[in-house]
Amino acid sequence: MSLLEVRGITKRFGGLTANRDISFQVAPGELVGIIGPNGAGKSTLFDVITGFLAPDAGTVLLDGSPITGLRPDQVSRRGVARTFQKLRPFAHMTALENVMVGAFQKTADPAEARDRALGALLSVGLAGKEEAHARVLSTGQRKRLELARALATRPRLLLLDEVTGGVDQGSIPGLVDLVRRLHGEGAALVVIEHNMRVIMDISQRIVALHLGEVIASGPPRDVARDTRVIEAYLGQAYHHA
Numbered sequence: 001m002s003l004l005e006v007r008g009i010t011k012r013f014g015g016l017t018a019n020r021d022i023s024f025q026v027a028p029g030e031l032v033g034i035i036g037p038n039g040a041g042k043s044t045l046f047d048v049i050t051g052f053l054a055p056d057a058g059t060v061l062l063d064g065s066p067i068t069g070l071r072p073d074q075v076s077r078r079g080v081a082r083t084f085q086k087l088r089p090f091a092h093m094t095a096l097e098n099v100m101v102g103a104f105q106k107t108a109d110p111a112e113a114r115d116r117a118l119g120a121l122l123s124v125g126l127a128g129k130e131e132a133h134a135r136v137l138s139t140g141q142r143k144r145l146e147l148a149r150a151l152a153t154r155p156r157l158l159l160l161d162e163v164t165g166g167v168d169q170g171s172i173p174g175l176v177d178l179v180r181r182l183h184g185e186g187a188a189l190v191v192i193e194h195n196m197r198v199i200m201d202i203s204q205r206i207v208a209l210h211l212g213e214v215i216a217s218g219p220p221r222d223v224a225r226d227t228r229v230i231e232a233y234l235g236q237a238y239h240h241a
Contacts, residue, residue: 033203
């Protein structure tokens with residue numbers, strides 16, 4: 001059985017169809033990449049999966065059971081966590097307090113939440129930043145903070161939206177290594193990423209979107225050679241690189 005099944009998801013905003021009949025599955029422990037140009041519907045799809053938006057058609061299943069219509073906090077408690085393309089830390093809270101917010105999704109005990117948060121901060125390389133306020137952290141550090149907050153919920157499925165987006169080039173290898181480590185530890189991940197070298201390298205399977213529709217799905221090498229993907233997104237320069 002698939003861990004996650006997205007079945008025929010359609011989402012409209014007035015006359016704009018952001019997602020059109022999108023279907024794919026994610027197996028336990030699999031790393032699936034989502035690619036596509038700006039406006040392809042990638043982040044909207046994450047919003048639907050995690051309960052921030054209700055679809056106009058279709059359903060999302062976790063372990064074979066529908067989670068469509070659940071609130072984001074209910075989806076989180078089922079074992080699905082996410083990060084956001086636009087970073088959303090609690091700016092006036094410390095890094096530790098930010099991550100404890102995630103931990104409280106699964107425990108009401110402040111001591112246990114603190115322990116989980118400390119472990120998550122250590123896992124993402126933010127040990128020593130526990131008392132730093134989120135507003136003073138660099139973009140790369142805030143990316144790690146958001147990931148730590150997601151990890152503190154103890155997810156079975158982790159959705160990462162632009163994990164390397166907006167960070168300096170020197171920070172990218174460390175973030176990529178972190179994603180690899182999480183996957184190596186058994187986490188199932190769905191990753192939206194514009195850095196094609198990164199996403200093609202780390203993914204086991206790619207789902208390519210264009211104008212809200214799936215135009216290709218399969219192993220990275222096959223998707224990178226797909227004419228529709230080249231024309232819509234990658235371009236000939238990438239194809240021949």
